[in-house]
Amino acid sequence: DAMVIQNPRYQVTQFGKPVTLSCSQTLNHNVMYWYQQKSSQAPKLLFHYYDKDFNNEADTPDNFQSRRPNTSFCFLDIRSPGLGDAAMYLCATSRVGNEQFFGPGTRLTVL
């Protein structure tokens, strides 16, 4: 029944230790997004894929990378997490021009 799935739901990592968050979808949507959301703030778009075309937001740090090996899966890699990267990471999907469906999010803690 789940449409946008994120794993893990909670991730604890150490300062500087690489971490990968995953997102999968059963909707066959061609667009996938990664957002970062900090407490009491709006979701901030990091990047999105239109099919295999990668679109990086201008202010997304180089520390954040993404991979989309196929339509269903998308990964967010944080190469060297800092304390400021602690946040909720939301994956979303859509068809072009249609509503976005959000996953449940991964809460990242950096120690």
Added chain:
Amino acid sequence: GENVEQHPSTLSVQEGDSAVIKCTYSDSASNYFPWYKQELGKRPQLIIDIRSNVGEKKDQRIAVTLNKTAKHFSLHITETQPEDSAVYFCAAKLTGYALNFGKGTSLLVTP
């Protein structure tokens, strides 16, 4: 790029009263305007949306109005209930681009 302003940032109403949240956008080419409700620790969920060829849309206690000339749109919740308490985000979108979110409104409905 698109800039979305949202007001107020916090709103407190008595149960049964109406609540109105307003947003303005900058890019006249934006053509899709969704509203998301986010409860604490949960994902944003779409509650209503409107496209630029429509001036008003209603779904039970929730309605959205769009004024393209003035570039603003509003969310109206009637007969508010305590379970309406959440953070509400407006967003604006151009075809082929990602959502631009407002900063959010924290709505509190007191019994």
